[in-house]
Amino acid sequence: MIWNLIHISALFAGALSSPTPPLPPTFATGDHGPCQILNFGRSADCGGRQLNSVLHKWFPDTVENIDLSSNSLNAIHAADFQHLPRLRTLQLQYNNISHIDDNAFKNNTLLEYLNIFNNSLQVIPTMALASLLNLKQLYMSNNLYKHATLADSFSKLANLHTLSMGGPLVMGLKKNDFQPLKSIKLQSFAIKCSSNLSFYEPGSLKVIQTKKMNFDMAIDQRPGALHHMLGDLANKTFTAITFRNLFEFMYYLNEDDIFQGLKDIKAYQLIFHRGKFNENLLRMALVNLQVTPIKWLRLQYIDFARSPTFVDSG
Template sequence: SCDATQLCNCSSMGLDFIPSGLTSKITTLNLAHNRIKHILSQDLQQTVNLRVLLLQSNEISSIDEDSFRSLGKLELLDLSNNSLAHLSPAWFGHLFSLQHLRLQGNSYRDLGKSSPFSSLRNLSSLHLGNRWFSRIRQGNFEGIELLDKLWIEGGNLSQYEPGSLKSIKKINHMIIRIRSIKVFSAIVRDLLHSVIWLEVREIAFSIPAEVQLLGVMTSSFAKKISFKKALLTDATVPEIISILEDMPKLVEVEIIDCRLLGTGRWKIQIQANQSQTLTVLTVEKLSIEQFYLFTNLKDLEGLLSLLTKVTVINTKVFLVPCSLSKHLLSLEYLDLSANLLGDQSLEHSACRDGWPSLQTLNLSQNSLSDLEMTGKSLSHLRKLILLDISQNNFG
């Protein structure tokens, strides 16, 4: 079904093949969620003005070498979640305008012996990898110099040839799902000066000796580091903090959907070289199984004075120690929503001389019940402009 805007939506129609009769008028073709197995040379021959081609979630196992030859204006190609066992450089050879390429969720184990992407000079975002993807070779990314986003599904990535990603001069946001710290360390070594925001997912930081392999990150120019669905322990957190503190341009750290095994009793005293750049910290849905035994985090106090924006949400926070609040000297924005703060614990957390620079405070979805007491607890925050105490238990 095609409309007047040259958009053809043929998704979820049970198609076994690309329909015939497609013309040069079409600019967007959605063939997602069908049962297409093969793409033949003639299927897209006439669609010379196509800008968007969506083929995700089919059963595509073969593509004729010149299937996309006519698609010189194509900007987005989605081949994700199909059955492609290999990638051919010939497929992409004439896609000179391509900006977004999605190849994740297929069955290829590597990217071949050369670069499938050497013709894609305008590529902006690339998403690749799958549960079988195990090897990256030198030369696999030749031809790509600048990416806004590179996303690698590398949960079983076990072989990485050093230098493979070095040809990319700048990556604004790199997302990698990976289990091997050794391979991750080798990748980071190639990205020291090119990645602005590095996001690592599903990695387990459980052995201090392994975390030490990431010491190379202290030379990274990344401005933002995100950990998602990662595992942290009391033994490895100090090592990680020490590395992050030494990163010369790091401004922001994000910890989302992670698990921490421990109670904050760090086995190694954190020897922080007080980062002069780190000002933003976000912790969201951090699972601490014995959160009620968590210690007062005294070792962290020295790291906090330059933080200007802190978000700790949905993490079962029931108290911010007064001594810690007093060290948050530069804090202007604090979001503690969806936690377990009550009237008494807020009084302790927002103690006199705590949060002296605070302008925005979000305490929504906690366990506050006494409005007058909440007002008293916060009355000394002279710079406070915005306060959110919605969805609490006030009468």
């Protein structure tokens, strides 16, 4: 029975949100301005302290992990972290950063984890990221840049395994946006676009190699775009594919089966998080799942309502 595939969950692990690594155990503390210095000088906790700038004197040169999340920072300057050659983890999410100097991370070549999620960047900080050849996890979604096009320098980030990008002002995806990633095997890729998706060029995501694919884009105005998205995933294997707010503002009432492409995708789990579902959309998903190798269907916090024309036949 197809219903054996369905798992309706009240838990959501934040597929497109920005995970925060736990701080190392506390062994020692020090007084360095507003920050708490932990783990024998290897970690600095400066999160949630209403800071609007960074002073390099706060951090001993032994620091490897810095948490500056949930502050009021508006810029990252070249001098902020230049004396920290051992820095490996930098959390800058939930600030108001609109500018990052091109050489902001020039001396932080060991950096493996960078989180600039939910800031005010109007462009992808390409030059600042270019020297981070050891980068493994990069979270830069929920910013204010309008295009998702990656520069050629991203092709040098060979160690990258987790990437989240995009934001509410990205109106659509173009075929060459992610070409620099074509030789990089990711574990997780997440893309966010405007709630009013305006365009999706076929082939936009074809070069992406990843185990987990996460979409945060509403196709209310462009439901046909799902054909192209699924087409780009055809003949690939995933552990999970997640759609967040697939239909954010209206229920799908058309007869065109937008889930036909599922039959060409190999995935262990298909997840729909939030978004509007009616019996028409759910039926299309279930019918197509019967001819796919997908093992689990998870519906998380969806807004379900019957169509106005629904007739209960039994």
